[in-house]
Amino acid sequence: MAKSKHRMKNEINAGSMADIAFLLLIFFLVTTTIAEDKGVLVKLPPWSDEPPPEMKLNSRNVYSVLVNAQNQLLVRGEQMQIHDLKHNTKIFIANPEKRSDMSENPQKAIISIKNDRGTKYNTYLEVYNELKAAYNELWEESAMAKFGKNLDQLTAKQTKEIKDAIPLVISEAEPTKFGEEK
Amino acid sequence: MAKFKKKQADTAPAISTASLPDIVFMLLFFFMVVTKMRDTELMVTVNSPQASELTKLEKKTLVNFVFIGRPTAKYKAKVGTKPQIQLGDKFSTTDDIPLFLEKHKVSVPESQRQSIISSLKIDKDVTMGIVGDVKTALRKAGQLKVNYSAKKRDRTKG
Numbered sequence: 001m002a003k004s005k006h007r008m009k010n011e012i013n014a015g016s017m018a019d020i021a022f023l024l025l026i027f028f029l030v031t032t033t034i035a036e037d038k039g040v041l042v043k044l045p046p047w048s049d050e051p052p053p054e055m056k057l058n059s060r061n062v063y064s065v066l067v068n069a070q071n072q073l074l075v076r077g078e079q080m081q082i083h084d085l086k087h088n089t090k091i092f093i094a095n096p097e098k099r100s101d102m103s104e105n106p107q108k109a110i111i112s113i114k115n116d117r118g119t120k121y122n123t124y125l126e127v128y129n130e131l132k133a134a135y136n137e138l139w140e141e142s143a144m145a146k147f148g149k150n151l152d153q154l155t156a157k158q159t160k161e162i163k164d165a166i167p168l169v170i171s172e173a174e175p176t177k178f179g180e181e182k
Numbered sequence: 183m184a185k186f187k188k189k190q191a192d193t194a195p196a197i198s199t200a201s202l203p204d205i206v207f208m209l210l211f212f213f214m215v216v217t218k219m220r221d222t223e224l225m226v227t228v229n230s231p232q233a234s235e236l237t238k239l240e241k242k243t244l245v246n247f248v249f250i251g252r253p254t255a256k257y258k259a260k261v262g263t264k265p266q267i268q269l270g271d272k273f274s275t276t277d278d279i280p281l282f283l284e285k286h287k288v289s290v291p292e293s294q295r296q297s298i299i300s301s302l303k304i305d306k307d308v309t310m311g312i313v314g315d316v317k318t319a320l321r322k323a324g325q326l327k328v329n330y331s332a333k334k335r336d337r338t339k340g
Contacts, residue, residue: 039237118315
């Protein structure tokens with residue numbers, strides 16, 4: 001009895017607690033990889049075994065982007081640099097000057113991408129990203145003009161209205177077999 | 183002189199380190215919560231490209247990962263240096279994709295199955311040939327929501 005009373009008086013030394021905590025802390029610091037789960041969201045077209053139906057499209061509404069195995073860009077038959085792509089795409093979709101060789105209206109505009117099997121993934125994603133950026137900027141501008149707000153401040157209904165007026169249509173053709181890696 | 187010395191000794195009390203463990207524990211808990219142990223060993227090198235139009239993947243359970251890249255040094259002798267697809271913890275071909283997707287699907291409640299996203303973690307130096315094959319396999323398997331994993335960068339001017 002006396003012995004246990006004596007023990008009660010003894011306090012556990014907490015001085016090493018900090019050391020233990022530090023050790024654990026350093027372990028977790030080292031093992032932590034803060035997940036960078038972000039990316040370009042894409043909706044693929046559903047697969048069908050039959051060839052897609054031939055559609056009569058007015059060529060003025062189609063913005064064809066070709067990326068070859070040398071990672072060069074051919075847009076509507078002319079070479080282009082990637083950093084000009086977004087600007088030109090925006091002009092094509094919105095067609096502010098009502099030019100006869102650009103889209104009749106944003107709803108009819110279609111972007112078509114085609115790449116080679118030898119195209120670098122980096123280039124492909126950059127091109128896709130620029131096209132998506134063109135649409136995002138158009139949406140933002142239209143949100144500002146219509147509602148005087150930023151796109152992310154709009155209600156779901158307003159956002160839908162804007163995205164219906166300028167629908168994102170990016171069609172991807174089957175890649176050609178050039179430059180396949182051996 | 184002696185008086186001066188005494189005063190200096192008075193104004194330098196020891197800083198109490200009693201709250202140090204508390205602070206350290208706080209940090210510790212933060213990192214414990216944030217840490218996500220890698221459950222699969224990465225057998226290919228994936229150096230993500232950069233992009234500006236990013237979407238965050240919210241629900242981890244609704245995401246399956248497909249890695250494409252060149253094998254790491256450890257596996258080069260076994261499988262060569264050509265880009266490979268990694269599903270789960272093994273090298274795979276496009277034929278394995280439907281089964282892989284199906285395995286992930288059964289772990290997800292039925293009501294949420296249509297919001298499953300495939301996250302493609304692809305090395306930026308891989309060519310589109312293998313990527314296109316994977317895309318075709320995903321389309322055939324009905325997995326149409328795809329996220330090309332990328333790092334954040336600013337939008338280009340102009």
